[in-house]
Amino acid sequence: MSGYWLPDSLFSFHKLTDLYLHHCRLDVQPTFSGFGSLANLCMENVIITKKMLLLFLSGCPLLKTVTLNPDLGSLKENIDDSTVIDYSSVYP
Numbered sequence: 321m322s323g324y325w326l327p328d329s330l331f332s333f334h335k336l337t338d339l340y341l342h343h344c345r346l347d348v349q350p351t352f353s354g355f356g357s358l359a360n361l362c363m364e365n366v367i368i369t370k371k372m373l374l375l376f377l378s379g380c381p382l383l384k385t386v387t388l389n390p391d392l393g394s395l396k397e398n399i400d401d402s403t404v405i406d407y408s409s410v411y412p
Contacts, residue, residue: 341366348372354379364389 325345336355343365358380364387368376377383 346372346376348376348379350375352376352379354381356381358383360385362387 324343325347326341328349331349331352334353334355335357337357338360339355339358340362341364344367346363346366346368348368352375356379359382361380361383362385377386
């Protein structure tokens with residue numbers, strides 16, 4: 321699956337409340353300070369590493385709804401058949 325790279329400028333929209341990503345590649349920079357207002361996130365056909373996903377989610381403290389479509393997307397490095405439940409340890 322190919323997808324377009326999201327522009328770095330996306331990560332400067334700190335007041336986003338809803339974000340729908342489809343058919344893209346997401347590379348979160350370590351300097352990403354998060355989307356402090358993001359409440360709803362939907363990712364379909366998104367190529368992202370587990371490390372990047374955790375970094376992204378940890379920067380969104382107000383998330384209420386997260387929709388990941390792993391059947392259509394790709395979690396790189398997904399060798400161990402991890403599930404979204406495995407990522408929940410990030411949020412105690």
